[in-house]
Amino acid sequence: MTGRFLTVACGECEHEATIFDRASTVVTCSECDAVLAEPTGGKATLFGEVVEIVEER
Ligand SMILES: [Zn+2]
Numbered sequence: 001m002t003g004r005f006l007t008v009a010c011g012e013c014e015h016e017a018t019i020f021d022r023a024s025t026v027v028t029c030s031e032c033d034a035v036l037a038e039p040t041g042g043k044a045t046l047f048g049e050v051v052e053i054v055e056e057r
Contacts, residue, residue: 003022004053007050007054008046008049008050012034013029019037021044026038
């Protein structure tokens with residue numbers, strides 16, 4: 001199974017972080033600790049704005 005990496009801009013401070021779209025743990029912003037992604041068992045629920053999708057090869 002493959003997933004994608006996404007660049008997400010934090011909704012609180014606009015800091016950009018790269019996260020896996022099937023993240024299995026809660027991902028928080030390294031700058032302000034806002035939640036960027038929550039695991040759901042499949043694709044993570046994303047918070048903030050996706051600015052880039054990085055396909056894995
Ligand atoms: Zn932030």
